[in-house]
Amino acid sequence: MSQKPAAYSRAYAAAVSYAIVIGFSFLFVKLALEAAHPVDTLAHRFTIALAAAFIALIAARQRPVLGWKEILAILPLALFYPFLFFTFQTFGLVFTTSSEAGIIHATVPVFTMLLASVFLKERSTWLQKLFTLLTVAGIVSIFVLKGVQFEAASLTGIVLILLSALSSAAYTVLARRLTQRYALLQLTFYMSLIGCIAFNLMAAARHIAEGTLHQYVEPFTHPGYLGAVLYLGVMSSLVSSLLSNYALSIMAATRMSVFNNLSTMITIVTGAVILGEALQAFHYIGAAMVIMGVIGASLSKEKAVRHTRSRR
Numbered sequence: 001m002s003q004k005p006a007a008y009s010r011a012y013a014a015a016v017s018y019a020i021v022i023g024f025s026f027l028f029v030k031l032a033l034e035a036a037h038p039v040d041t042l043a044h045r046f047t048i049a050l051a052a053a054f055i056a057l058i059a060a061r062q063r064p065v066l067g068w069k070e071i072l073a074i075l076p077l078a079l080f081y082p083f084l085f086f087t088f089q090t091f092g093l094v095f096t097t098s099s100e101a102g103i104i105h106a107t108v109p110v111f112t113m114l115l116a117s118v119f120l121k122e123r124s125t126w127l128q129k130l131f132t133l134l135t136v137a138g139i140v141s142i143f144v145l146k147g148v149q150f151e152a153a154s155l156t157g158i159v160l161i162l163l164s165a166l167s168s169a170a171y172t173v174l175a176r177r178l179t180q181r182y183a184l185l186q187l188t189f190y191m192s193l194i195g196c197i198a199f200n201l202m203a204a205a206r207h208i209a210e211g212t213l214h215q216y217v218e219p220f221t222h223p224g225y226l227g228a229v230l231y232l233g234v235m236s237s238l239v240s241s242l243l244s245n246y247a248l249s250i251m252a253a254t255r256m257s258v259f260n261n262l263s264t265m266i267t268i269v270t271g272a273v274i275l276g277e278a279l280q281a282f283h284y285i286g287a288a289m290v291i292m293g294v295i296g297a298s299l300s301k302e303k304a305v306r307h308t309r310s311r312r
Helices: 003-033 038-059 067-095 096-105 108-119 126-146 152-178 185-211 225-248 253-257 261-272 281-311
Strands: none
Touching: 003 038, 003 067, 003 096, 003 225, 038 067, 038 185, 038 225, 067 096, 067 152, 067 185, 067 225, 067 281, 096 126, 096 152, 096 261, 096 281, 108 126, 108 152, 108 253, 108 261, 126 281, 152 225, 152 253, 185 225, 225 253, 261 281
């Protein structure tokens, strides 16, 4: 009896830590993009992530043990996270600010509930739908009050960050089951391996096509790039995967997804304080609407579940 509350406490601590790490990741992505092409940044961070994961396996006295059958089962998970999630996020941040990207990223719990209802057959209450509409209204209000300008770059950034959020939600739904089947460090190692191979192939193809293969390591000569990519590789790629995989092995996907809102607030603050990105009143109003909506939707579902259980 005492182990279950303790397990949930550790899961919540992992979820909060995950949100903090992801919240700062937008800042370090923006810093890294000042010195490197988005594809090179992804290749570098996941090369570092794979090296760190291998070191972690050695420290834990483990070795990669999953066979091809298990790796094929993990491939859909790795497709959404890290491949699609970080690809959309990195390219999206080329066209938008980290603060706005963080606000849009707050839609992850909404996407998670929608996907869970389709693939996990979870039903949403009218209160959940109401809070979901509040979230959508918050996002719309930000861009309407800012002044909607249908420029190609602006729309590209919005769409890419939304796709990044959708990829994160798909990962959350898939990971809920896989984290209960495989050891967390093994799962994280193979996710890092797949990401490393995919992004390095993309970087190599780009450099070969442009005849600039020698420029692959050139970004490391820029001050601050190594620190940024180390954070992205070790913390934002490896550690965040371990934390989220651990939390999802214990708590429900919809409950885990609500912690993305904490990362949203951290992203907004770091973008304004460190990067000097301008925040106006409508940013705070829209962000508040988004956060109230996603938290309310998650809590309303949790209350519905508890109510159902209490009637049994």
